[in-house]
Amino acid sequence: MIDLKCGQYIVLGDLMVDEYNYGEVTRISPEAPVPILKHSNKILFPGGAANVAMNLKELGNNVELVGILGNDEDGNWLRNYLNKSGIGTQGIVMASEVSTIKKVRFRTKVQSLLRVDYESLQRQYCSYAATIIKYIDEFLNNNITDGVLVSDYNKGMIPDTLKSNPYSPLFDKILKKNIICGSDTKKEAETISLYSGFDFLKPNKIELSKVIKRTLTSANLLKRATCEYLMKCKAKAVYLTLGDEGIYYNNCNSEVFCKANKTRAVDVTGAGDTVFAVIMNCLRSNMDIETSLKLANLAASIVIQYNGTKTITKSELLRRF
Numbered sequence: 001m002i003d004l005k006c007g008q009y010i011v012l013g014d015l016m017v018d019e020y021n022y023g024e025v026t027r028i029s030p031e032a033p034v035p036i037l038k039h040s041n042k043i044l045f046p047g048g049a050a051n052v053a054m055n056l057k058e059l060g061n062n063v064e065l066v067g068i069l070g071n072d073e074d075g076n077w078l079r080n081y082l083n084k085s086g087i088g089t090q091g092i093v094m095a096s097e098v099s100t101i102k103k104v105r106f107r108t109k110v111q112s113l114l115r116v117d118y119e120s121l122q123r124q125y126c127s128y129a130a131t132i133i134k135y136i137d138e139f140l141n142n143n144i145t146d147g148v149l150v151s152d153y154n155k156g157m158i159p160d161t162l163k164s165n166p167y168s169p170l171f172d173k174i175l176k177k178n179i180i181c182g183s184d185t186k187k188e189a190e191t192i193s194l195y196s197g198f199d200f201l202k203p204n205k206i207e208l209s210k211v212i213k214r215t216l217t218s219a220n221l222l223k224r225a226t227c228e229y230l231m232k233c234k235a236k237a238v239y240l241t242l243g244d245e246g247i248y249y250n251n252c253n254s255e256v257f258c259k260a261n262k263t264r265a266v267d268v269t270g271a272g273d274t275v276f277a278v279i280m281n282c283l284r285s286n287m288d289i290e291t292s293l294k295l296a297n298l299a300a301s302i303v304i305q306y307n308g309t310k311t312i313t314k315s316e317l318l319r320r321f
């Protein structure tokens with residue numbers, strides 16, 4: 001019988017709103033050869049780091065989410081949603097100088113039509129680093145944190161630089177505290193060693209390829225590719241998500257591959273966030289790697305059966321295991 005131990009986590013990173021617009025397409029526009037979506041409804045979901053936080057919360061953990069939102073309609077919607085879900089939002093800066101990052105999707109029941117991204121690279125984010133770091137410091141000083149997850153979509157929250165990165169001293173402090181730390185990062189070869197010493201990183205295929213500067217051609221080459229990746233980032237282990245193929249783990253001493261669960265994928269958005277959250281919770285529960293990968297694959301296979309960014313509860317996950 002497996003169990004997931006509850007913990008207190010800090011999630012830090014790029015906060016986003018995922019907007020889904022649904023409708024039906026019955027004809028092509030006479031103005032240009034594009035489908036006309038007859039709009040029926042709009043749903044908003046927490047995205048990016050906010051989705052990681054939601055996943056951890058649903059698994060029964062306490063979560064403090066730290067990041068930056070615009071002081072606009074979307075930002076206020078997301079903060080209220082997170083509050084109602086029981087996630088700590090005191091560490092979220094509501095900045096009037098920036099706009100909340102939003103991905104707007106247009107879909108029918110069966111098909112994606114278009115995604116529009118609202119995201120100007122938010123350089124102003126740096127000016128909030130001191131406030132954010134001070135907030136996290138208090139948690140670290142009080143020894144009430146079991147794990148830190150950095151959900152780094154490289155949208156500006158964690159600057160893409162090694163030299164004088166304001167978050168480097170914070171990461172050093174976390175490493176010294178013996179707290180589990182993981183990052184799901186889009187940083188590339190030049191700056192990924194910002195996460196040097198981290199317990200684990202969770203790239204997907206494209207992210208890993210960009211770091212090792214070549215494409216992954218064959219599954220046989222995963223060992224070499226992930227070892228190269230670990231040499232670049234200097235993290236202790238890598239959990240590489242391979243979409244419908246599953247998850248591959250390597251810490252350069254041992255490797256484990258776990259095939260994905262066969263399922264009908266409706267919307268794969270956010271599946272990587274789910275894997276990231278589940279792996280952290282498994283590490284905290286001292287679960288063996290094989291079981292962790294099975295559980296993460298199962299969780300991801302459930303969330304992708306739903307439209308929109310979906311999360312899964314601990315009881316549902318354990319019941320279906």
Ligand SMILES: Nc1ncnc2c1ncn2[C@@H]1O[C@H](COP(=O)(O)OP(=O)(O)OP(=O)(O)O)[C@@H](O)[C@H]1O
Pocket residue numbers: 203204205240241242243244245246247260261262263265268269270271272273274275296297298300301304
């Ligand atoms: N078609 C699929 N069938 C079954 N499982 C899938 C499928 N697509 C994804 N998964 C599951 O989701 C996990 C994460 O997928 P993926 O590698 O696409 O992550 P990602 O690119 O980081 O996702 P995102 O960043 O959009 O959240 C996979 O390791 C697998 O467990």
Ligand SMILES: [Mg+2]
Pocket residue numbers: 184204272273
């Ligand atoms: Mg991802």
